[in-house]
Amino acid sequence: MPATKTASTCTVDDVQGSHVFSIFRYSKHRGAGLGKFIMSGVFSVGGYDWAIRFYPDGFDAHYKDYIAVYLELLSKDAKVHASCDLRLVDQSTGLSSSMDMTAPRVFNQNNLSRFAPQNATFKIRSEFEASAYLLDDHLAIECVVTVMKETRVSETRSSPKVDVPLSDITTHLGKLLKSKETADITFNVRGETFAAHRIILAMRSPVFKAELYGPIGETGTEFIHIKEMQPDVFKALLHFIYTDSLDIIDDLEGNDHSEMIRHLLVAADRYAMERLKLLCQSILCENLDVQNVATTLALADQHHCSILKDACIECISSLNIDDVVATQGYVDLRKTGPSILLDALVEMRSYKT
CATH class of the missing domain: 2.60.210.10 (Apoptosis, Tumor Necrosis Factor Receptor Associated Protein 2; Chain A)
Known part of the structure; x- marks a missing residue:
């Protein structure tokens, strides 16, 4: 109370x-x-x-x-x-x-x-x-x-009790995104279109701000193509921009959910959305296992996620290394990023000493 x-x-x-x-x-x-x-x-x-x-x-x-x-x-x-x-x-x-x-x-x-x-x-x-x-x-x-x-001292009086509801601004912004009302820009992501509002995108992402309002931005453009991103990932990204929430992907389970989080981390890094990036790191840290830790380590290194990278190295040090080596993620990492593995081995020594 x-x-x-x-x-x-x-x-x-x-x-x-x-x-x-x-x-x-x-x-x-x-x-x-x-x-x-x-x-x-x-x-x-x-x-x-x-x-x-x-x-x-x-x-x-x-x-x-x-x-x-x-x-x-x-x-x-x-x-x-x-x-x-x-x-x-x-x-x-x-x-x-x-x-x-x-x-x-x-x-x-x-x-x-x-x-x-x-x-x-x-x-x-x-x-x-x-x-x-x-x-x-x-x-x-x-x-x-x-x-x-x-x-003279007045009688003690109670302040009036006013029940103030929780902020509903994100609800209204979510409805604005869904209704497409007053939208002034459209994105094409692999053939699927998404209507949005320039000012909200610019407010939430410095990259969007530079692209839409900067000196070399596409100020007069109403139709923009987004490359190297899946439509469902861009949809989740827009939803987070407007609502500060990832509840749009709550119905995904298991690997599908983890895979979406990985893609959103890449999108967050691409558009300099630090809160979303940290949120994705937090979720991935909680779901590390022998099957995904090597793949996640490569992702963390590529997108400069120091917290997630440290968590991966600590996780590997606690697992049977032979089980990790047997995964496809380790095989891929050994080919594409041997220096990452070397750094990880050095770090793992500190956990075991």
């Missing part, structure tokens, strides 16, 4: 508010002393009271070259999950720019965490006084406070 999938969501309700603290005659507030501050009016966000502190001469001697700005939580004994963004307003444009942002955290009114930020380096005083944030002895501090309220 498929795994059950469920889901839930978590969201946070928040309340946001902003307060602008305008300070006129800034120069008159200078010189009040280190640690001296001006406090804004009290404002409320999320049901809690807050205020802005401005230190024109700096928080202490370590930060005497900075102006300092703080947000302070005033509500008695309150603990608030909140964030804040302290900004300065450009007096020439009216737009504000963030100077210090405090990520969401807990503000506790009973300790120093009631202040944000936790440093006194809001802005270097000389830079501030030379900027557009101070104009006509006037500055404005904007503070945006966001209070996180309730956390």
Whole structure:
């Protein structure tokens, strides 16, 4: 059974508010002393009271070259999950720019965490006084406070179950081949004709692609002769191209089935269809015996099937060599490919040592 999938969501309700603290005659507030501050009016966000502190001469001697700005939580004994963004307003444009942002955290009114930020380096005083944030002895501090309220978690829900059928694209392609609908090319194989579709052949075989669409291909040809191949082999090859299956030869038995696989391996090599070639090798490897191993070894060597070739050599090493020598396949191989036998004998030594 498929795994059950469920889901839930978590969201946070928040309340946001902003307060602008305008300070006129800034120069008159200078010189009040280190640690001296001006406090804004009290404002409320999320049901809690807050205020802005401005230190024109700096928080202490370590930060005497900075102006300092703080947000302070005033509500008695309150603990608030909140964030804040302290900004300065450009007096020439009216737009504000963030100077210090405090990520969401807990503000506790009973300790120093009631202040944000936790440093006194809001802005270097000389830079501030030379900027557009101070104009006509006037500055404005904007503070945006966001209070996180309730956390809401949804009920767990199951994902809808949709039964998706297996892919049926090969079924449709098989029907397309059988119906010959929109076919744009015909092959003649020893007098028997087969209709097909150029684009599908080119998609599945680089050799077909070169022959049908390449610079020296037969692009304008609608009728092509296939030489050195039996009609039933070409039919099985087309079926595999369209369906990725060899079920068309399931009704063949014994030697007839093995012989068809051999011919299909040759066709797969001819048209550079590597998956079909590997599939044929796999089937032949599973059906090696004393009668066919020599013939299969010759086939594997001729069509560069290293996996099948190794399997043949291993099979021969496990058999009675006199039985293999007595087969017609061995006699033919000895005539046409003595070097293959020599290589096989060398390889067989490694299996027996």
